[in-house]
Structure formats: structure tokens, C-alpha cells
Amino acid sequence: MANIVLTRVDSRLIHGQVVTKWLQQSAANEIFVVSDELENDEFLQSIYVMAAPPGVEVKIYGVESAKKYWAEEAANSNAKVLFLVPDLTALKAMVEADVIKNDIQIGGLGGGAERKNVLKNINLSENDVEILNGFLAKKLNVFFQAIPEDNPIEISKLIEKYNSL
Numbered sequence: 001m002a003n004i005v006l007t008r009v010d011s012r013l014i015h016g017q018v019v020t021k022w023l024q025q026s027a028a029n030e031i032f033v034v035s036d037e038l039e040n041d042e043f044l045q046s047i048y049v050m051a052a053p054p055g056v057e058v059k060i061y062g063v064e065s066a067k068k069y070w071a072e073e074a075a076n077s078n079a080k081v082l083f084l085v086p087d088l089t090a091l092k093a094m095v096e097a098d099v100i101k102n103d104i105q106i107g108g109l110g111g112g113a114e115r116k117n118v119l120k121n122i123n124l125s126e127n128d129v130e131i132l133n134g135f136l137a138k139k140l141n142v143f144f145q146a147i148p149e150d151n152p153i154e155i156s157k158l159i160e161k162y163n164s165l
Contacts (some may be wrong), residue, residue, distance in 0.1 A: 030082070109123040
């Protein structure tokens with residue numbers, strides 16, 4: 001069975017920190033990206049595949065395809081998986097499908113309308129806070145950590161900051 005060694009939410013998906021730090025830290029040999037947008041964009045897929053180091057397989061699925069893969073094919077894999085999603089909505093779907101059951105690392109959520117900056121590269125919307133509170137209610141360990149050298153910050157502290165802004 002494929003083993004998820006790190007679940008990370010990062011709007012940038014595969015980038016320098018993921019490739020140089022988190023792959024090594026987690027000892028993953030596969031990057032599994034869940035993004036409806038990327039599933040339908042072969043050009044962007046090729047860029048992300050090229051960004052991965054040699055010997056690390058990259059799989060890119062949309063939410064529904066990812067659910068199907070984990071239900072039907074993941075049992076036949078011995079991969080150590082770094083599981084990446086660009087946003088909390090995609091992650092929520094994976095939690096509800098019982099794919100993600102353990103620690104959730106928030107590495108970066110971009111800015112935009114209706115989003116408040118709570119820390120470095122973490123911007124939350126009201127919907128994000130609702131999703132995060134749902135994860136906490138399920139007793140999932142959710143934390144922010146940009147790089148391995150940083151101490152993890154409990155997501156409840158960032159929700160508190162969001163509510164105070």
C-alpha cells in the first residue's frame with residue numbers, strides 16, 4: 001500500500017523548498033499532486049514533472065481521479081508519498097474520502113480577495129477557517145511549517161489571529 005509520509009498544503013505545489021527540503025526530510029520517492037486545474041493542463045503538468053529530481057515519480061490527479069486512484073490502485077504501490085494539494089478545498093475532499101487520516105502540514109496559502117494574512121505566506125479566507133475548524137473537530141493534527149528548520153505552529157493559533165483581524 002502506498003504510504004503517505006507527508007501531507008502538505010502549498011499553493012505553489014512543487015517548488016524549491018518541496019524539492020530540496022521536504023522530499024529529503026520525508027524520504028518520499030513519489031509526489032502525488034491533487035489539483036483539478038493541473039489535471040486538465042498537460043503543459044503545466046510537464047513543468048511540474050520536470051521540477052522533481054531524478055528518481056522521484058510525480059503523479060497528478062484531479063480530486064475525483066485521486067479518490068479513485070486511492071480506492072483502486074494505491075494498494076498496489078510501495079511508494080513513500082509526499083501528498084500535495086494547492087488549497088484546503090482539495091484537501092477537505094481527500095479527508096472526507098478517508099485518504100488523508102494523519103498530520104496535515106500547511107506550507108503556503110496565497111493571498112487574494114476575501115483573504116487575510118495571518119503569518120508569512122499564510123492567507124486565510126472564511127471558508128478556509130471553516131474547513132480548518134472541521135479538521136480540528138476530527139482531531140487531525142494541523143500545523144503551519146514553511147521549512148523543516150522552523151518549529152511547527154498549531155493552526156488554532158492562526159485561526160485565532162484570523163478572528164482577531
